[in-house]
Amino acid sequence: MEKRYIRNFQQSFEAIEEEIKKAIIGQEEIVRNMLIGIVAGGNVLMEGTPGLGKTQLVKVLSQVLNVSFARIQFTPDLMPIDILGTVIVNKKEEDFGFTFQKGPIFNSLILADEINRATPKTQSAMLEAMQEKTITVGGDTYKLPEPFFVLATENPLDMEGTYPLPEAQLDRFLFKLKISIPNMEALSRIIDITTGKQNILQIKKVADKEAILKMKEIAMKLPIALPIKEYAIRIMLATHPQQSQFQAVKDYVKCGVSPRGVQAMIKAAKVRALAEGRFNVSYDDIEDMAYPCLRHRIFMNFRGLADGVDTDDIIKDIVKRVK
Amino acid sequence: MQSHPAEKTLKKLKGKIWGERILNLMIQGLLVSSIFLFLSILFSHIYPIVYVFRKVVYMALFILIIFISIGLFKKPLLQEAATIGDSLGLKDRLVTYIEYKDNKSPVVEVFMENLEHIIENMDIVKKYKVKIKFKNLLIAALISSLSLGVYFLPSNARQIAEESEDINKMIKEEAKKIRDIKEKKIDSASDDASKDLINTLEKLEKKLESCYSFNEAATEISQTQRKIEGIDVRNTYDMIEALSGVFNGTLAMENSFEISLMNDDIDKNLDIGLNTNFSEEDQQKFLKNLKKEMDKPHNSNTKDILKKIEAELANNSLNKEKLKRMIKYNKENIEEDTLIKLQEAKERLMAQDDNGMKNQVGDYQFSTFDKGKNMDYRKGEVSDSDENKMFIGGRGNKSVTSSCGIGGGHQRASDEGRGEETLGELDKNSKNERLGDDGSSVSNIYGQINDSGTIIHQVSNKVLAIDGESSILEAALKEFQKDGLKYVYKYKIPLKRRELIMDYFSRLNGGELDGEEIH
Numbered sequence: 001m002e003k004r005y006i007r008n009f010q011q012s013f014e015a016i017e018e019e020i021k022k023a024i025i026g027q028e029e030i031v032r033n034m035l036i037g038i039v040a041g042g043n044v045l046m047e048g049t050p051g052l053g054k055t056q057l058v059k060v061l062s063q064v065l066n067v068s069f070a071r072i073q074f075t076p077d078l079m080p081i082d083i084l085g086t087v088i089v090n091k092k093e094e095d096f097g098f099t100f101q102k103g104p105i106f107n108s109l110i111l112a113d114e115i116n117r118a119t120p121k122t123q124s125a126m127l128e129a130m131q132e133k134t135i136t137v138g139g140d141t142y143k144l145p146e147p148f149f150v151l152a153t154e155n156p157l158d159m160e161g162t163y164p165l166p167e168a169q170l171d172r173f174l175f176k177l178k179i180s181i182p183n184m185e186a187l188s189r190i191i192d193i194t195t196g197k198q199n200i201l202q203i204k205k206v207a208d209k210e211a212i213l214k215m216k217e218i219a220m221k222l223p224i225a226l227p228i229k230e231y232a233i234r235i236m237l238a239t240h241p242q243q244s245q246f247q248a249v250k251d252y253v254k255c256g257v258s259p260r261g262v263q264a265m266i267k268a269a270k271v272r273a274l275a276e277g278r279f280n281v282s283y284d285d286i287e288d289m290a291y292p293c294l295r296h297r298i299f300m301n302f303r304g305l306a307d308g309v310d311t312d313d314i315i316k317d318i319v320k321r322v323k
Numbered sequence: 324m325q326s327h328p329a330e331k332t333l334k335k336l337k338g339k340i341w342g343e344r345i346l347n348l349m350i351q352g353l354l355v356s357s358i359f360l361f362l363s364i365l366f367s368h369i370y371p372i373v374y375v376f377r378k379v380v381y382m383a384l385f386i387l388i389i390f391i392s393i394g395l396f397k398k399p400l401l402q403e404a405a406t407i408g409d410s411l412g413l414k415d416r417l418v419t420y421i422e423y424k425d426n427k428s429p430v431v432e433v434f435m436e437n438l439e440h441i442i443e444n445m446d447i448v449k450k451y452k453v454k455i456k457f458k459n460l461l462i463a464a465l466i467s468s469l470s471l472g473v474y475f476l477p478s479n480a481r482q483i484a485e486e487s488e489d490i491n492k493m494i495k496e497e498a499k500k501i502r503d504i505k506e507k508k509i510d511s512a513s514d515d516a517s518k519d520l521i522n523t524l525e526k527l528e529k530k531l532e533s534c535y536s537f538n539e540a541a542t543e544i545s546q547t548q549r550k551i552e553g554i555d556v557r558n559t560y561d562m563i564e565a566l567s568g569v570f571n572g573t574l575a576m577e578n579s580f581e582i583s584l585m586n587d588d589i590d591k592n593l594d595i596g597l598n599t600n601f602s603e604e605d606q607q608k609f610l611k612n613l614k615k616e617m618d619k620p621h622n623s624n625t626k627d628i629l630k631k632i633e634a635e636l637a638n639n640s641l642n643k644e645k646l647k648r649m650i651k652y653n654k655e656n657i658e659e660d661t662l663i664k665l666q667e668a669k670e671r672l673m674a675q676d677d678n679g680m681k682n683q684v685g686d687y688q689f690s691t692f693d694k695g696k697n698m699d700y701r702k703g704e705v706s707d708s709d710e711n712k713m714f715i716g717g718r719g720n721k722s723v724t725s726s727c728g729i730g731g732g733h734q735r736a737s738d739e740g741r742g743e744e745t746l747g748e749l750d751k752n753s754k755n756e757r758l759g760d761d762g763s764s765v766s767n768i769y770g771q772i773n774d775s776g777t778i779i780h781q782v783s784n785k786v787l788a789i790d791g792e793s794s795i796l797e798a799a800l801k802e803f804q805k806d807g808l809k810y811v812y813k814y815k816i817p818l819k820r821r822e823l824i825m826d827y828f829s830r831l832n833g834g835e836l837d838g839e840e841i842h
Binding site: 281 | 406409414415416418419421422423426428429430431432433434437
């Protein structure tokens with residue numbers, strides 16, 4: 001691996017980020033975390049009301065990275081073959097043959113919109129593909145493209161007739177991001193762009209899939225000191241009510257973070273460190289990445305749900321006191 | 324291979340942290356010491372503690388040394404220095420450096436280059452500010468000052484302690500004299516007995532230095548005197564045994580010789596015990612017996628005498644006179660002078676004791692001037708006409724310092740007299756006539772006496788005193804003699820010494836024994 005790629009990581013990352021920010025306004029943190037998620041090789045679950053630019057985000061991302069993009073709108077009648085693809089009968093001259101018609105999942109960037117609306121069967125087909133990065137149809141296995149990134153969304157408003165993702169499925173997402181309404185200034189700019197006063201800037205291709213894969217490789221090799229690793233582990237252990245010394249965890253948490261949560265934190269922390277121009281993971285990286293990595297992996301008990309306790313508050317308490 | 328700048332930085336930082344730690348521990352030690360100082364001094368006003376200030380200062384220094392030692396041992400680890408360095412803005416780079424310094428992967432190499440660049444632009448060692456706990460130092464100073472103030476407050480306990488200290492100082496003066504005696508002995512120590520003596524004197528010296536009452540000190544001296552006498556007795560018995568062995572079974576030996584030897588008056592009893600001249604045959608027998616005695620485990624003193632006897636026997640030239648001289652010489656080695664000096668020391672200490680001596684009407688009076696009682700001292704002459712009356716100037720014809728060793732009703736007898744076959748303890752008492760005008764409260768007069776007996780060119784020191792009774796020497800002397808004899812008769816006097824003691828006191832009493840003539 002050439003050292004120049006390593007030294008230029010931050011530059012490359014910021015270039016992609018800046019290009020995306022031209023089209024996505026007022027969501028700097030979301031953009032950054034999304035990019036971290038992609039480089040870390042994970043998938044992102046996003047929670048937010050409609051019209052906040054989730055589709056636009058993925059679209060712009062695909063343009064900047066020059067990778068293929070697909071949007072899947074999940075509905076209750078969506079079937080697995082609608083996502084994965086199916087075998088169709090093909091007539092060739094006198095013979096009939098079967099051809100596998102690839103589904104929308106065979107794209108680098110997927111927007112799985114309102115994933116909680118689809119049936120569990122369809123959800124699991126999608127999630128399995130996310131996990132395995134391969135599809136098996138009719139006895140044949142098909143590899144998904146690299147990089148492969150799914151941005152799944154959940155609509156927090158329309159919960160009736162929906163199928164919330166089970167805990168085991170939620171665990172497959174690297175991050176859960178909460179997208180919020182932009183501020184006044186950002187909204188003003190959005191309106192200017194979308195209603196014609198200001199022309200949207202042309203989005204340039206800044207990187208490609210090789211660059212993303214290279215960045216991923218560099219991030220995996222980044223050094224992390226033992227005390228910092230142990231800090232991440234202590235955070236994870238503190239989320240389990242049986243082992244935790246935190247009263248809030250004992251009172252409100254049903255089930256704590258799995259080891260996948262620690263893996264996610266460390267992978268994300270490495271990318272974050274490189275994005276900030278450092279070549280080592282620090283405590284701050286772990287702290288910062290704890291929220292998106294753990295908020296969907298801590299499951300509240302009835303009391304927690306009834307009292308409306310937010311997992312972010314629990315994570316905040318743990319992160320400060322464990323250090 | 325050149326070390327990474329981070330290594331040097333960490334070492335310097337470690338040193339700085341260590342120094343800070345030692346400094347802060349020293350301040351903490353000072354604080355703890357000052358609190359200890361304050362509490363101890365406060366306590367010393369409730370319970371008397373001698374040399375409290377010195378002891379507490381030593382203890383405080385000891386505490387301080389402990390804290391400093393802890394600081395010296397608590398050397399910071401590299402990891403600790405790295406953590407502290409990282410907190411100054413290095414974002415955990417130093418901690419990562421320690422773990423990955425031997426890793427040669429491209430990412431780590433880039434990390435190292437980046438770290439080097441940052442360290443060159445950021446002086447972490449300088450940035451680290453040593454935090455001194457000045458507040459603790461100030462508190463320590465305040466408490467110490469308060470302690471000093473409290474120390475000088477008057478209280479009963481402090482007064483008692485000061486008095487004990489004064490007594491101890493005086494006892495230490497005596498201990499110095501004991502040390503001088505010991506050092507003289509060291510120069511001439513050649514045998515086991517002398518080494519025993521030196522050890523005994525050394526122990527006494529140490530014990531005296533830790534005595535805070537005259538009575539206790541006097542008791543220690545008495546015990547030492549017993550030990551020295553024991554050494555003396557052991558030496559004597561050993562010699563008796565050896566000599567008995569040499570002369571045993573020969574014609575030269577009288578039956579009573581051995582018994583006479585046991586009476587511890589060898590040289591006198593040689594006249595009784597042995598024939599005047601020793602025949603050649605006798606001398607050969609002596610030599611044969613002597614050789615047997617030399618093989619036995621006698622002390623070096625005895626062996627010396629045996630060697631001398633052997634030398635004489637070898638020349639067939641041993642006679643009674645030579646034998647007497649050899650034994651007498653050996654006896655002179657016995658520590659008579661040491662015992663006398665110890666006795667004097669003991670008497671000095673007992674004279675210093677608070678209770679002092681009884682006067683004519685039976686009250687205690689102090690024996691020293693500075694206690695404010697009516698005592699004076701003079702050297703005078705005893706008149707020819709009356710042995711017991713003292714005069715100044717040229718009337719008398721033999722000078723004497725009235726220092727009859729009589730127990731003047733002094734209650735503090737030494738412990739040695741109780742239940743043991745030794746002489747009872749007698750106090751010295753100097754009781755003199757008063758000089759100066761009648762009714763004057765001046766005492767401690769030094770001056771020249773003219774023919775008529777008046778003091779001229781007198782130097783008088785006024786001291787706090789009250790007029791005491793004027794005692795006539797004879798009356799006081801009689802009283803002391805009477806009481807002294809009662810005191811003496813309390814104790815068992817060994818038979819062998821009875822005659823001597825009777826004789827002694829009869830001379831003191833002018834031929835009377837407790838008012839009755841001695842028969």
